[in-house]
Structures are given as structure tokens and as C-alpha cells.
Amino acid sequence: MRPKADLEPAVTAGAPAAAAPAAAPDQGRRRPRAARRRIRRLTTRDRLVITVLLGLPLLFTFVLVWATTLASIGLSFTNWDGIGSAKFIGIDNYKELFTNYPPFATAIWHNLLWLGFLALIATPLGLLFAVLLDRKIRFGRFYQSALYLPVVLSLAVIGFISQLIFARDDGILNTVLGTTGQGQHPVDWIGDPHINIWVVLVMAGWRHAGYVMVLYLAGLKGVDPSLKEAAAIDGANARQTFFRVVFPVMRPVNIIVGVITVIEALRAFDIVYAINGGTNGLELLSVLITDNIIGEASRIGFGSAIAVVLLLISVGCIVAYCMTELREEKS
Amino acid sequence: MATPGPHDRTTSNSPTRRSVLRAAAIGAGAVTLPSVLAACASGSGAGGAGGKTVTFGSNWSDPVPKKGIATAIAGFQSSSGYTVKTNTVDHNSFQENINRYLQGNPDDVFGWFAGYRMQYFAQKGLLGDISDVWSGFTGMSDAIKAQSTGLDGKQYFVPLYYYPWAVFYRKSVFAQHGYQLPTTWDQYIALAKQMQKDGLVPISFSDKDGWPAMGTFDYINMRLNGYDFHKSLMGGHEDWSGPKVKKVFDTWRELLPFYQQGALGLTWQESAQALQQKKTGMMTLGMFLGQQFGTDVSDLDFFAYPAIDPANGQDAVEAPIDGFLLSHKAKNVTAAKKLLAFLGTAKAENDYLSIDPTELGVNSSVVTTGYSPLQQSGAKLVSTAKSISQFMDRDCRPDFVSTVMIQALQTFLNNPNDVDGLCNSIQRQKTAIYATEG
Numbered sequence: 001m002r003p004k005a006d007l008e009p010a011v012t013a014g015a016p017a018a019a020a021p022a023a024a025p026d027q028g029r030r031r032p033r034a035a036r037r038r039i040r041r042l043t044t045r046d047r048l049v050i051t052v053l054l055g056l057p058l059l060f061t062f063v064l065v066w067a068t069t070l071a072s073i074g075l076s077f078t079n080w081d082g083i084g085s086a087k088f089i090g091i092d093n094y095k096e097l098f099t100n101y102p103p104f105a106t107a108i109w110h111n112l113l114w115l116g117f118l119a120l121i122a123t124p125l126g127l128l129f130a131v132l133l134d135r136k137i138r139f140g141r142f143y144q145s146a147l148y149l150p151v152v153l154s155l156a157v158i159g160f161i162s163q164l165i166f167a168r169d170d171g172i173l174n175t176v177l178g179t180t181g182q183g184q185h186p187v188d189w190i191g192d193p194h195i196n197i198w199v200v201l202v203m204a205g206w207r208h209a210g211y212v213m214v215l216y217l218a219g220l221k222g223v224d225p226s227l228k229e230a231a232a233i234d235g236a237n238a239r240q241t242f243f244r245v246v247f248p249v250m251r252p253v254n255i256i257v258g259v260i261t262v263i264e265a266l267r268a269f270d271i272v273y274a275i276n277g278g279t280n281g282l283e284l285l286s287v288l289i290t291d292n293i294i295g296e297a298s299r300i301g302f303g304s305a306i307a308v309v310l311l312l313i314s315v316g317c318i319v320a321y322c323m324t325e326l327r328e329e330k331s
Numbered sequence: 332m333a334t335p336g337p338h339d340r341t342t343s344n345s346p347t348r349r350s351v352l353r354a355a356a357i358g359a360g361a362v363t364l365p366s367v368l369a370a371c372a373s374g375s376g377a378g379g380a381g382g383k384t385v386t387f388g389s390n391w392s393d394p395v396p397k398k399g400i401a402t403a404i405a406g407f408q409s410s411s412g413y414t415v416k417t418n419t420v421d422h423n424s425f426q427e428n429i430n431r432y433l434q435g436n437p438d439d440v441f442g443w444f445a446g447y448r449m450q451y452f453a454q455k456g457l458l459g460d461i462s463d464v465w466s467g468f469t470g471m472s473d474a475i476k477a478q479s480t481g482l483d484g485k486q487y488f489v490p491l492y493y494y495p496w497a498v499f500y501r502k503s504v505f506a507q508h509g510y511q512l513p514t515t516w517d518q519y520i521a522l523a524k525q526m527q528k529d530g531l532v533p534i535s536f537s538d539k540d541g542w543p544a545m546g547t548f549d550y551i552n553m554r555l556n557g558y559d560f561h562k563s564l565m566g567g568h569e570d571w572s573g574p575k576v577k578k579v580f581d582t583w584r585e586l587l588p589f590y591q592q593g594a595l596g597l598t599w600q601e602s603a604q605a606l607q608q609k610k611t612g613m614m615t616l617g618m619f620l621g622q623q624f625g626t627d628v629s630d631l632d633f634f635a636y637p638a639i640d641p642a643n644g645q646d647a648v649e650a651p652i653d654g655f656l657l658s659h660k661a662k663n664v665t666a667a668k669k670l671l672a673f674l675g676t677a678k679a680e681n682d683y684l685s686i687d688p689t690e691l692g693v694n695s696s697v698v699t700t701g702y703s704p705l706q707q708s709g710a711k712l713v714s715t716a717k718s719i720s721q722f723m724d725r726d727c728r729p730d731f732v733s734t735v736m737i738q739a740l741q742t743f744l745n746n747p748n749d750v751d752g753l754c755n756s757i758q759r760q761k762t763a764i765y766a767t768e769g
Contacts (some may be wrong), residue, residue: 077490079767081730082430082431082434083430083434083455083457084455089767096763100759100760100763101760102738102742102756103738123426167596168592168593168596168597169593177568185592186593186597188592188595189596190539190596191539191593191594191595191597192593192595192596192597193595217585253335276539276540276595276596277333277540277541279541279594279737279738279741280539280738280741282743289454291733291734292730294427295426295427295729295733296426296429296430296448296729296730296733296736297729297733298430298729298730299730299734299764299767
């Protein structure tokens with residue numbers, strides 16, 4: 001599908017690119033002959049350009065994405081310390097992972113918690129911000145910048161900021177709460193393994209909401225105002241207009257936001273690494289992979305097995321999500 | 332000392348500044364590039380440079396140690412006529428990339444640690460044998476030599492300095508309350524109780540970074556079970572779920588009520604500052620703790636970790652050693668060995684210590700007249716020790732320590748009552764990891 005869609009504009013300069021994947025069947029039947037005639041008219045230089053433009057991205061995708069993915073899967077069945085040759089050990093790494101590696105279950109739970117928090121709280125919050133800002137309220141520009149600001153910061157920086165806020169003895173929060181004095185028991189926001197994950201989620205959600213807000217702002221600008229007018233004429237109230245008309249129309253944005261939410265939840269790493277190296281209540285799959293593969297540990301096979309688990313979770317989430325979305329689109 | 336000292340300094344000063352600048356320039360380049368690339372770059376530079384050049388990968392990236400190393404290297408350059416190309420890489424990045432660095436295009440000589448952490452790479456054939464360099468050394472004790480020797484009996488490591496671990500305190504605080512230095516566990520606990528009564532938090536403690544708690548584990552283990560058991564446990568020959576290890580955790584639990592609160596959210600710097608601000612009374616850490624004391628460092632002193640079992644007394648000291656290795660791919664072996672031979676001399680150590688006074692030279696002929704009182708008692712502590720251990724993460728397999736022990740010790744600090752479950756879990760993971768040798 002893709003190459004063809006890319007090819008056509010190059011050949012038919014003026015024709016509107018009918019690149020929609022679901023082309024009408026009769027159109028599809030007529031196309032091939034025309035396309036064949038046109039391709040023959042391509043000069044050597046055109047072909048060279050096409051080969052380079054298509055070939056290089058394909059090559060990079062293959063080398064940087066697929067080859068490395070396959071290599072990880074292969075390595076996950078071996079025992080390798082990074083020196084010398086790898087030894088095939090079957091599924092031992094996976095057995096070990098599920099039965100004899102305490103941080104693993106914690107990390108999976110944290111990643112799912114992260115996903116749930118972003119999907120159920122941060123993303124809807126971003127949508128709410130976008131809807132409010134879209135109404136052209138006073139100081140809208142200011143709110144927009146303020147909410148978008150954290151997106152510009154890297155998560156590592158956010159990690160440092162959260163230490164300033166949540167540090168036990170001299171953090172802003174405990175100072176404001178007035179619990180830092182003599183004989184008091186201030187909440188250990190960062191050191192207590194039952195609390196720190198929530199602190200990190202709030203900080204990650206703060207950033208994620210801004211990101212989602214910008215995407216939805218763009219989406220809302222693209223909604224045809226006549227649809228809203230029509231809904232109003234039919235007697236729909238504001239809520240009905242939004243949930244029955246505006247929101248479904250933004251389907252392309254919804255898909256992007258959904259995928260981004262999943263990706264953000266599963267690749268989360270820098271904020272916890274900046275806070276305490278991803279230990280003591282802040283375990284994440286990405287951190288376990290890093291701990292095992294990078295650094296002196298060099299349990300490369302074992303770390304690859306964790307990476308494969310993460311791959312399966314992300315592919316599973318994204319495929320399931322996209323399939324439901326696309327199926328709904330068709331119906 | 333009086334006349335040669337200042338003279339030495341003035342002559343070595345100008346090359347120092349230049350080499351510091353050069354090291355800074357190379358270091359800056361190395362930090363911006365992935366270190367693998369940096370390693371390649373420096374390697375290819377060495378290829379074209381000829382027989383009078385030796386390349387040196389330095390992980391001394393903090394300002395003070397970096398300047399100290401540059402001073403020592405400058406001493407070698409002026410006395411030997413060789414040129415040393417120093418490639419300074421951020422300390423932690425260097426550590427994390429060591430596997431790839433050594434298999435890629437390593438520098439001829441590079442900075443590393445003694446103990447198992449060195450022996451592991453020697454065993455993998457990634458280091459050059461420098462037994463011939465060692466045969467020319469003078470002033471190195473047998474304990475130091477043992478720490479520089481691989482499992483095959485050959486020497487691979489040239490030590491530069493070490494920093495002992497002990498229990499640090501402020502002399503003024505102890506004088507104010509009239510505290511006596513404890514030598515046994517019971518006295519230690521009694522002192523902690525007294526401090527609590529006096530409104531002090533008895534023990535500064537932090538383990539956010541994951542490693543500071545290892546020092547306490549090592550000491551309680553060596554005091555209870557002896558140095559040989561420590562070596563054997565770290566070597567993977569003992570049962571982590573056995574009664575000896577459980578006893579270590581049980582003993583450690585007695586200390587927990589005296590610890591600073593929120594230890595798992597604190598870095599060692601933060602809890603060292605609490606000691607400096609006289610909020611806490613004592614702290615078990617390495618001598619580098621002095622870095623957080625600024626001008627108050629003259630008020631800092633320490634006592635040896637208290638004895639628990641009289642059979643072991645206080646005879647073992649934890650004193651990690653830093654130094655140099657020769658890579659197996661060294662391009663200019665002759666020059667590299669000349670450099671290593673120089674770095675093992677008292678002169679090189681004096682050059683380094685003139686810049687960084689928080690460490691102790693390993694060579695017995697190091698001029699100690701310039702030592703601060705703290706350094707002098709540190710040197711005394713180590714020289715009277717029967718055995719010197721490195722540190723859990725240097726005496727033990729790195730994969731086991733970084734993926735099992737950091738988490739296990741933090742688990743213990745969070746939930747000190749389930750020692751059985753914890754020890755069984757450590758033992759199970761240890762069996763699995765050690766089974767995958769080679």
C-alpha cells in the first residue's frame with residue numbers, strides 16, 4: 001500500500017493524491033494498467049530517486065528496527081555476558097524471570113499502573129484542558145503555555161524538579177505542610193516505596209496532560225463548526241454535542257493520543273532513573289532492561305528476555321487498540 | 332620536605348595546567364560522543380602516533396582527582412620523554428561501558444579498581460599481564476600485591492591510592508557530650524542510645540544510591556564471621572540463606588532504630604551533611620566523606636568499626652583501592668609498561684596526593700609528612716589491619732551485586748523482619764546467576 005501511495009504523486013503531479021488506503025474497488029481495477037504505462041515512462045533518474053527515497057528508509061527500518069528486534073529475541077534464549085560467544089540455553093531466562101526475579105513482577109505492575117494512570121487520568125485531563133482552552137477563555141494563551149511548558153522539559157529534568165518538591169526534610173511540599181519540624185514525622189515522598197510511585201505518576205501525568213492537550217487543541221480546531229451548529233439546531237446540549245459529534249469526529253487524533261499514551265507508559269524510564277536509579281519502589285521494565293544489559297552486570301541474555309516481554313506488552317496493547325479503533329471506523 | 336616541596340610544585344605546575352586543559356578538551360569531546368565512538372577515536376589516534384606515545388583512558392572525571400591524575404602523568408612525561416594522550420571519560424559512563432570499551436579499541440592504560448572487579452576482566456583475557464612491572468616495585472605490601480593479582484597468580488593491577496571505611500564522627504560533638512569511642516558492639520549500641528537521649532540522631536545513614544548500605548553489611552559480616560567468610564561469600568562459595576548470613580541481618584536490625592529517618596530517600600552527600608551540621612552523631616562511610624565537610628574537615632575523625640565476635644576483633648578493614656590496568660590490545664606495550672612502572676612509585680602517588688588529600692597512598696615510601704591528621708590515622712588503621720577487603724561491589728560478581736544485592740539490601744531496610752524470606756530469595760537468585768558462568 002505504502003510504496004504505491006508514495007509513488008503516485010511523483011508520477012501524476014497535478015492529480016489529487018487518492019492515497020486513501022481503502023480505495024474503491026472499481027478504481028483499483030482500472031488503475032494497474034494506467035500505472036504500468038506510467039511507470040514505463042519513468043526515466044533512469046526517476047527510478048534512482050525512487051529507489052533511494054524508498055530504499056534508504058526501508059534499509060534503516062530493517063537494520064535499526066527489525067534486525068535489532070530479532071537480535072533481541074534471539075539473545076533472549078542465550079546466556080551471554082558480552083564477552084566471547086553466546087550460549088543457547090532455551091527458555092531458561094524466561095523461567096528465571098517469572099519465578100526467580102522479585103523486581104520483575106513489581107516492574108510489570110508499575111508499568112500497567114503507569115498505563116492506567118495516563119489513560120484514565122492524565123489523558124482525559126489533557127482533553128479537558130483542550131476543550132476549555134478551545135472556548136477562547138480569558139488568558140487562554142497564558143494557560144496554554146503554562147500547561148504545555150512541562151512537555152518541553154525532559155523527564156530527567158522533571159525527576160530533579162520532583163526531588164526539590166518532594167524531598168523529605170527540605171522539600172517544598174513538606175515545608176508547606178509544616179511537617180518538617182523537630183519531632184515531626186514528615187511523609188517520605190521519595191524514599192517510601194509505597195508512596196514514591198504515586199509521586200512519580202503525578203509528575204509524569206503533569207507532563208503527559210500538556211502533551212495530550214496540544215494534540216487535542218489541534219484536533220478541535222480541525223472540527224467543522226457547521227457540525228456543531230447542526231447539532232445545536234437539532235437540540236443537542238453542549239455535552240451531547242461534544243460526546244456524540246465532536247469527539248467521534250476527532251477519531252484520527254484519538255488514535256494518535258491512544259498510541260502515544262501506551263508508548264509513554266511503556267517507555268517511561270528517565271524520571272525514575274533520575275530520582276533513584278529505578279529501585280526501591282520505582283522499578284520499571286525499562287529500568288530492569290538497562291540494569292541487566294548496560295553497566296557492568298552484562299546479563300545480556302536475561303535483559304533481552306525482559307525486553308522481549310516489554311515488546312510483547314507494547315505490541316499487544318497497540319495492536320489491540322488500533323484494531324478496535326479501525327473496526328469502529330469501518331462500521 | 333621544606334625546600335624540595337615548593338620547588339617541585341613550581342616546576343610541575345605549568346605542565347599540569349596544560350595537561351589539565353588538554354584532558355578537559357578530550358574529556359569534553361568524549362562526553363558528547365557515545366563512549367564507544369570515543370574509544371575508537373582515541374585508539375586510531377594512537378595508531379598513527381608512533382613509539383613515543385602511550386594512550387591512557389582515565390575515569391577520574393571529578394575536578395580534584397582529574398587534576399591529581401594530570402599531575403602524576405605530567406611527572407611521567409617530563410621524566411621519561413614519552414607523551415601520554417589522556418582520554419578522560421565520565422566516571423559512571425566509563426564504568427557502564429567497560430565491557431564494550433575493552434572489547435572495542437581501548438587505550439593502552441586505563442583506570443580501574445582492584446579485587447574481583449579486576450580479576451573478572453583478567454580471567455576473560457581482556458587485560459595485559461604486568462608481572463614483570465611488579466617485580467620492579469618497591470614499597471608495596473603483600474596485602475596490596477594480593478589485591479593486584481589475578482586468579483591465575485599473575486599481576487595485572489597497579490594500585491595508586493585507597494580510602495578506608497570506618498565510623499566517622501565530629502570531634503567537637505564527642506567532646507561536648509563526653510562520649511567515649513566504642514570498640515565493641517555493646518558499647519556502640521550504648522553510645523547510640525545515649526546520643527538519642529541527648530537529642531541527636533545517632534547514625535547518619537542513606538541508601539538511595541544503592542551502594543552505601545553495602546559497607547555496613549560488609550563490616551557486620553566481617554566482624555561476625557571473619558574476613559575469610561567474607562571473601563568466600565563474595566566469591567559465591569557460601570550459602571546466602573545459611574545461619575551466618577541471617578545472623579548478619581539480625582545483628583544489623585539492632586542498628587535500625589538509631590538510623591536517620593527516610594534513609595532510602597537520601598544520598599550519601601545529604602546524610603554526610605547531616606553529620607557535618609551536627610544533627611547526627613556518627614556515620615559509616617569511606618574517607619571521601621570529608622569532601623562534604625569543607626573547612627570543617629579538621630573536626631572530622633573516625634574509629635574502626637566495632638568488634639562483634641572477639642575471635643575476629645577489628646582485624647579487617649574495608650579499603651577499596653583504585654589504580655591502573657594494561658589493556659590486552661595495548662598498541663605500545665613498552666611505553667605502557669614504563670608508564671605503569673612510574674605510576675607504582677611513591678613519586679607518582681605523592682604527585683596525586685598533593686592535589687587530592689582525601690585518599691591514602693598505597694606505597695610505603697609515600698611522603699606522609701604532608702598528611703592531614705585524618706589521613707595519618709587512616710594510614711595507621713590500614714597498616715595495622717590484618718586483612719583488607721575491597722567492597723561488596725568490588726569483591727563480588729557485578730551482575731549479582733547490581734541486579735540482586737542492591738535490591739535485597741533496600742528490601743531489608745524497608746522490611747527488616749522477613750530475613751528468612753529475603754535470604755532464601757538471594758540464595759535462589761545467586762544460584763541461578765552463578766550457574767551461568769562463562
